[in-house]
Amino acid sequence: MLFVKQSDSSDFAEQMKQAASLLQQGGTVAFPTETVYGLGANALNAAAVQKIFEAKGRPGDNPLIVHIADRSALEPLVTEIPDCAYALMNAFWPGPLTLVFPKAPCVPDVVTAGLNTVAVRFPAHPIAQQFLKACHCPVAAPSANTSGRPSPTEAGHVIEDLYGKIDALIDGGPCQVGLESTVLDISGPVPVLLRPGRITPEQLREVLGEMEISAGVAEQLSEGEVPRSPGMKYRHYAPNTDVCVVRGEDDQVVLYINHQIAKNHADGKRVGVMVYQQVLPQILGADVLLSLGDVHHRSAAAASLFSHLRHFEQEGVSLVLAQDSTDTGLGLAIGNRLHKAAGYQIIDLR
Ligand code: TXA
Ligand code: MG
Numbered sequence: 001m002l003f004v005k006q007s008d009s010s011d012f013a014e015q016m017k018q019a020a021s022l023l024q025q026g027g028t029v030a031f032p033t034e035t036v037y038g039l040g041a042n043a044l045n046a047a048a049v050q051k052i053f054e055a056k057g058r059p060g061d062n063p064l065i066v067h068i069a070d071r072s073a074l075e076p077l078v079t080e081i082p083d084c085a086y087a088l089m090n091a092f093w094p095g096p097l098t099l100v101f102p103k104a105p106c107v108p109d110v111v112t113a114g115l116n117t118v119a120v121r122f123p124a125h126p127i128a129q130q131f132l133k134a135c136h137c138p139v140a141a142p143s144a145n146t147s148g149r150p151s152p153t154e155a156g157h158v159i160e161d162l163y164g165k166i167d168a169l170i171d172g173g174p175c176q177v178g179l180e181s182t183v184l185d186i187s188g189p190v191p192v193l194l195r196p197g198r199i200t201p202e203q204l205r206e207v208l209g210e211m212e213i214s215a216g217v218a219e220q221l222s223e224g225e226v227p228r229s230p231g232m233k234y235r236h237y238a239p240n241t242d243v244c245v246v247r248g249e250d251d252q253v254v255l256y257i258n259h260q261i262a263k264n265h266a267d268g269k270r271v272g273v274m275v276y277q278q279v280l281p282q283i284l285g286a287d288v289l290l291s292l293g294d295v296h297h298r299s300a301a302a303a304s305l306f307s308h309l310r311h312f313e314q315e316g317v318s319l320v321l322a323q324d325s326t327d328t329g330l331g332l333a334i335g336n337r338l339h340k341a342a343g344y345q346i347i348d349l350r
Contacts, residue, residue: 001163001164001166001167001168001169002015002018002019002022002167002168002169003168003169003171004016004018004019004168004169004170004171005155005170005171006127006171006172006173016127016130016131016134016170017134018168019031019131019134019168019170020131020134020135020136022167022168023040023041023042023048023135023137023139023167023168024042024135024136024137026041026042026045026047026048026051027041027048027051027166027167027168028040028041028048028051028052028055028166028167028168029041029131029166029167029168029169029170030144030152030155030158030162030166030168030169030170031127031128031131031141031169031170031172032125032127032128032155032170032171032172032173032175033067033123033124033125033128033175034095034096034123034124034125034128034175034176034177035096035123035175035177035178035179035180035181035197035198036143036144036151036152036153036175036177036178036179036180036306037143037144037151037152037153037154037155037157037158037175038065038067038128038139038141038142038143038144039052039055039056039141039142039143039144039158039162039166040052040067040131040135040139040140040141041139041140041141042135042137042138042139042140043064043066043067043077043107043108043111043137043138043139043140044106044107044108044137044138045108046108046109046110046111049064049108049110049111049140050110052064052140052141052142053110054165055162055165055166056142056144056145056146056147056162057146057147057148058142058147059147060110060113061113061114062113062142063111063112063113063115063118063119064111064112064119064140064141064142065098065119065120065121065140065141065142065181065183066107066111066118066119066120066121066138066139066140066141067120067121067122067123067128067132067138067139067140067141068120068121068122068132068138068139069122069129069132069133069135070122070133071089071093071122073138074101074120074122076104076106077101077103077104077106077107077118077120077138078101078102078103078104078118078120079101079102079103079104080101080102081101082101082186082187084186084191084207084208085099085101085186087207087208088184088186088204088207088208089122091203091207092199092203092207093122094122094123094124094129095122095123095124095198095199096123096124096177096181096182096197096198096199097121097181097182097184097197097199098119098120098121098181098182098183098184098195099119099120099121099184099186100117100118100119100120100183100184100185100186100187100194101117101118101120101186101187102116102117102118102187103115103116103117103118104118111140117185117187119183121181125172125175125176127170127172128172131170143180144157144158144161144162144166145157145158145161145162146161146162149161150305150306150307150309150310150341151179151180151306152306153174153175153178153303153306153307154173154174154175154307155169155170155171155172155173157306157307157310160310174303174307175303176303177197177198177299177302177303178302178303178304178305178306178307179197179198179302179305179306179333179334179337180195180197181195181197181198181199182195182196182197182198182199182200182204182333183195183197183229184204184211185214185228185229190210190211190212191204191208191210191211191212192211192212192213192214192228193211193212193213193214193217194214194217194228194229195217195229195336196217196218196332196333196336197333198299198302198330198333200328200329200330200332200333201213201332202328202329214228214229215228216229217332217336218327218332218335218336220339220344240313241272241312241313241317241318241319241320242318242319242320242345243309243319243320243322243338243341243342243343243345244319244320244321244322244342244345244346244347245322245323245324245338245339245342245345245346245347246321246322246323246324246346246347246349247324247346247347247348247349247350248324248348248349248350249349249350250278250279252349252350253275253279253323253349254279254282254283256347256349257273257275257283257286257321257323258282258283258284258285260319260321261273261283261284261285261286261321262285264318264319265285269317269318269319270287270288270315270316270317270318270319271286271287271288271317271318271319271320271321272286272287272288272289272290272312272315272317272319272320272321273286273288273289273290273320273321273322274289274290274291274292274308274312274320274321274322274323275289275291275292275322275323276291276292276293276294276295276301276323277291277292277293277294277295278294278295279323287315287317288311288312288315288317290304290308290311290312291304292304292305292308292323298325298329298330298331298334299330301325301334302330302333302334305334305337305338306337309341322338322342324338324346325338
C-alpha cells in the first residue's frame with residue numbers, strides 16, 4: 001500500500017503521480033477532500049469500482065458520487081444539464097455540493113447502482129484537485145470508511161478502517177468541513193435536497209427559489225418509506241458504542257446529562273459526553289468530555305463530530321450522551337448525522 005504525505009514535499013508531486021497511475025491501472029486510492037476522505041477508483045472501469053464496494057463492505061444498491069477535476073468533465077457523464085445547474089455551479093463549485101443529473105451511457109451501472117441518474121461533485125480541496133487532474137478520468141468515490149462507520153476526517157481514520165484493503169492513501173491532514181457534501185437532485189422538475197451538508201438549504205434556496213427537502217433529511221424515515229437517495233436508508237456513522245441525543249434548553253440538558261452520568265457510574269459504566277462549549281463547564285464527572293465548539297459557529301461541531309465519535313469508541317465508553325443540534329443552517333446536517341449515529345435514540349426534554 002502506497003502512502004503519500006504532503007510533508008515529504010520534495011517527492012510529493014512524484015508520489016501523487018504514482019497514486020494517480022495506480023488508480024488508472026484499476027486500483028483504489030483514498031484521498032482528502034474538504035468534506036471527508038474519499039476512496040477513489042476510475043469511474044469508467046466497472047471492475048475497479050467493484051473493488052470499492054468490496055473494501056468498504058458497501059451494499060451494491062448504494063450508488064457512488066463521481067468526482068471531476070473541472071467543469072468541462074461534467075458533460076460526457078450526463079445527458080442533460082438543467083438550467084438551474086449553471087447557477088448552482090457558479091455559486092458552489094468547486095465545493096461541497098453534489099448534483100444529481102440524468103446519466104450518460106458511459107457511466108457503468110455499478111457506479112449508479114442501476115439508477116438512471118449520476119451524482120457528480122467537483123471538490124475544492126487543492127490536493128483533491130491535484131490528484132483528480134493527474135488521474136485524467138472521472139473518479140467514483142464514496143467516503144473512505146467501512147460501510148456504516150463514521151466517515152473519515154483524517155488519514156488515521158482511513159487506516160483504522162481500510163488498511164491493507166486499498167492500494168494507496170494520500171494524507172492531506174484533517175478535513176475542514178468534516179461532514180459529507182450536500183446532495184441535490186436536479187434531474188426532475190423540482191430540485192430535491194437528498195442529503196444536507198455544508199451548503200445549507202437556505203443557501204440553495206437563495207439560488208434556486210423552489211426546492212423540496214426529501215423525507216429522511218430532517219427526521220427518521222417511517223417504516224416502509226422508500227428514500228430517493230438509497231444511502232439514506234442505512235444506519236450510518238455509528239461507532240461501536242451506544243449514542244443518545246439529548247434535546248432541550250441548556251439547563252434541562254445539563255441536569256439530564258449529569259443525572260445520567262451518576263446513574264451509569266452506579267452501574268459501573270463509563271460515560272462519554274459531547275456538548276457545546278457554552279454548557280461544557282457545567283457537566284460533572286463525565287469519563288470523556290468533548291466540546292462541539294461554539295453553538296453560534298457550528299462549523300466547529302461539523303468538523304469534529306465524526307472524529308469525536310471515533311474517539312469515544314477508542315476510549316471504550318459504553319454510552320455517549322450528545323447535545324442536539326438545531327435544524328436550521330449547518331445544524332440540519334449535524335443533526336442528520338448525529339441522529340443516525342444514535343439510531344434515532346433522542347431524549348426530548350422540551
Ligand atoms: O463529501 C462527499 O460527498 C464524500 C466525498 C468523498 O466526496 N463522498 C461521499 O460519498 O459522502 P458516499 O458514497 O459516502 O455518499 C454518497 C451519497 C449516498 O447517500 C448515495 O446514496 C447518494 O450520495 N447518491 C449517489 N448517487 C446518487 C444518485 N444517482 N441518486 C441519488 N442519490 C445518490
Ligand atoms: Mg459514506
